[in-house]
Amino acid sequence: MTRCRFLIVGGGIAGLSTAWHLARAGHGRETVLLEAEPHLASHSTARNAAILRTLSSDPLSTRIALTSADFLRQPPAGFCDVPLVDAKGLVLAAGPERADEIAGWLKAVGETPIRVEALSAARLRALSPAFRAEVAAAWSFPEEGRIDIGALVAGFVRGAQAGGVELCRDREVEELAVEDGRVCGARMRGGEEISADTTVLAAGGWAAGLGSRAGSRVALRPTRRHLLVTAPGPEARREWPVIWYFGSVAEGEFYCRPEGDGMLFCACEVTDVDPNALGIDPDVQGAIATKVARHLPDFAAAGVAHFWCGMRTLTGDGRFAVGPDPDLAGLFWVAGLGGAGMVCGAEVGRIAGRLLTGEPVAPDVETGLSPARLAEMRVGRGARQRSA
Numbered sequence: 211m212t213r214c215r216f217l218i219v220g221g222g223i224a225g226l227s228t229a230w231h232l233a234r235a236g237h238g239r240e241t242v243l244l245e246a247e248p249h250l251a252s253h254s255t256a257r258n259a260a261i262l263r264t265l266s267s268d269p270l271s272t273r274i275a276l277t278s279a280d281f282l283r284q285p286p287a288g289f290c291d292v293p294l295v296d297a298k299g300l301v302l303a304a305g306p307e308r309a310d311e312i313a314g315w316l317k318a319v320g321e322t323p324i325r326v327e328a329l330s331a332a333r334l335r336a337l338s339p340a341f342r343a344e345v346a347a348a349w350s351f352p353e354e355g356r357i358d359i360g361a362l363v364a365g366f367v368r369g370a371q372a373g374g375v376e377l378c379r380d381r382e383v384e385e386l387a388v389e390d391g392r393v394c395g396a397r398m399r400g401g402e403e404i405s406a407d408t409t410v411l412a413a414g415g416w417a418a419g420l421g422s423r424a425g426s427r428v429a430l431r432p433t434r435r436h437l438l439v440t441a442p443g444p445e446a447r448r449e450w451p452v453i454w455y456f457g458s459v460a461e462g463e464f465y466c467r468p469e470g471d472g473m474l475f476c477a478c479e480v481t482d483v484d485p486n487a488l489g490i491d492p493d494v495q496g497a498i499a500t501k502v503a504r505h506l507p508d509f510a511a512a513g514v515a516h517f518w519c520g521m522r523t524l525t526g527d528g529r530f531a532v533g534p535d536p537d538l539a540g541l542f543w544v545a546g547l548g549g550a551g552m553v554c555g556a557e558v559g560r561i562a563g564r565l566l567t568g569e570p571v572a573p574d575v576e577t578g579l580s581p582a583r584l585a586e587m588r589v590g591r592g593a594r595q596r597s598a
């Protein structure tokens with residue numbers, strides 16, 4: 211196709227969920243998705259911790275996460291034939307410096323229903339005996355845990371295709387096509403062009419570069435984070451919940467969960483990165499080892515089975531960027547999914563699909579996610595960030 215109504219750039223969770231929702235609303239045959247790689251969902255969407263955590267510092271983001279979690283727990287009929295959530299539970303545990311802050315996040319959720327129980331030290335110990343960090347307060351979210359990323363991606367791909375979306379792999383967009391201040395499609399490597407009424411930037415860490423080369427002022431911050439999985443050891447138990455620890459302000463966060471017969475660990479570092487030069491930093495392995503020795507000493511000597519990194523693309527205020535570009539007509543953003551794209555991707559795609567087709571969205575969501583706010587906002591070190 212050389213012309214379409216909606217041209218989606220990027221085949222990660224952001225682009226695929228948007229494509230699926232457009233197909234579901236009857237616009238599949240008017241939609242083309244271009245993915246640079248030979249396989250869909252092979253960047254951040256394939257490299258994350260797959261944790262379902264809904265609570266964050268921002269009540270609007272928590273609300274979006276809770277709605278998305280409902281989709282994950284009860285996807286529409288025919289979406290997939292396996293459960294998308296393994297609800298072994300999620301525990302948020304805070305050291306003395308951050309306990310009041312996390313309690314405040316829960317208060318701010320207000321009337322929004324969220325299943326949570328305060329945990330005593332003894333109960334936390336029973337749930338996860340290997341975890342020994344200094345904990346001043348802990349909460350258990352029994353309906354949260356781990357997402358089946360493969361099944362989620364496959365569900366979006368299958369549904370989008372069945373609804374008529376053309377999913378094109380190995381098609382790298384070199385630049386957006388701009389005429390008279392309007393984005394009117396994209397030029398691909400090799401010279402092929404495709405024109406579109408609306409071009410949807412869902413290119414993860416690459417979205418900001420593509421946008422700014424076309425003249426957009428929307429700023430995003432691609433950052434790198436590493437994950438480590440230990441070699442199988444007798445100490446790890448598959449029934450342990452995800453534990454997310456908020457240590458002192460100086461130490462920062464740390465999370466872990468069982469992975470097969472080993473454990474997955476993250477030191478929660480945030481490092482700015484060039485999306486085209488994403489490489490592993492071996493020093494982070496040392497930072498993870500330090501936190502593991504302190505918080506789960508039984509695993510201090512565990513072998514390493516896998517160590518990898520991926521990109522989390524942040525915004526200046528920690529909220530996603532979903533909506534039209536403030537300056538360039540014909541350009542629409544579904545980006546800045548930060549550390550919550552796997553939890554929130556389903557709802558983000560629904561919001562994007564509705565805005566693209568002129569359907570109403572709750573006004574606070576439309577304003578709160580509008581990319582216009584990011585044209586003026588500082589993005590960089592010190593800007594707020596959230597989740598995995």
Ligand SMILES: Cc1cc2nc3c(=O)[nH]c(=O)nc-3n(C[C@H](O)[C@H](O)[C@H](O)COP(=O)(O)OP(=O)(O)OC[C@H]3O[C@@H](n4cnc5c(N)ncnc54)[C@H](O)[C@@H]3O)c2cc1C
Pocket residue numbers: 219220221222223224225244245246247250251252253254255256257258259260261262381382383384412413414415416417420434435436437519520521522544545546547548549550551552553554598
């Ligand atoms: C270490 C780590 C742990 C994480 N853990 C969690 C977690 O536990 N829970 C959670 O909810 N989230 C987590 N996340 C965040 C989550 O992975 C991201 O929010 C999500 O994957 C972002 O999806 P995306 O579609 O925006 O980006 P991507 O998945 O990166 O997709 C973007 C796509 O665009 C394509 N593309 C780029 N440029 C072009 C171009 N020019 N032409 C065509 N295609 C292009 C890319 O090839 C890519 O496939 C984690 C992230 C990291 C790095």
